[in-house]
């Protein structure tokens with residue numbers, strides 16, 4: 646029993662590691678811990694404090710080199726679409742391409758690709774892919 650066919654044990658272990666990374670400063674130790682639970686992280690990736698990496702399917706996240714993830718951002722790879730005793734769960738990759746910026750307290754939903762050098766403003770809800778070099782913000786995030 647668990648969520649999205651992932652055991653409570655594994656979710657719990659991942660969550661403890663994510664919580665530890667939330668209080669660590671950006672850097673190699675933090676990135677190594679996140680790689681340990683399956684996140685693919687490139688070089689010189691700067692993950693701010695309080696970022697939530699989905700503990701249920703962290704291995705579906707890829708963050709390329711030179712990316713900055715802002716304070717408190719949330720990267721969710723799973724989505725529960727029905728409950729009522731019969732859980733329906735969708736999970737999909739998140740890919741943040743090189744040189745992109747994800748603003749503080751922004752949420753990235755499952756299935757989204759943030760393009761190379763893209764800029765996502767703070768407090769946004771990213772539902773759709775962001776093109777290379779695009780600047781988006783707001784709820785939902787779009788070019789404004």
Ligand SMILES: CC(C)(COP(=O)(O)OP(=O)(O)OC[C@H]1O[C@@H](n2cnc3c(N)ncnc32)[C@H](O)[C@@H]1OP(=O)(O)O)[C@@H](O)C(=O)NCCC(=O)NCCS
Pocket residue numbers: 693714715716747748749765766767768769781782783784
């Ligand atoms: C998106 C961003 C780059 C826009 O900056 P900008 O181009 O200077 O734009 P402005 O501040 O002039 O704002 C332009 C309009 O967009 C709105 N706006 C700006 N940022 C917004 C955001 N994140 N969400 C919703 N609306 C936003 C402004 O209210 C303004 O609206 P108005 O014209 O109706 O008054 C900037 O607001 C931002 O979010 N930067 C990232 C900050 C961050 O994440 N810091 C933490 C890092 S750890």
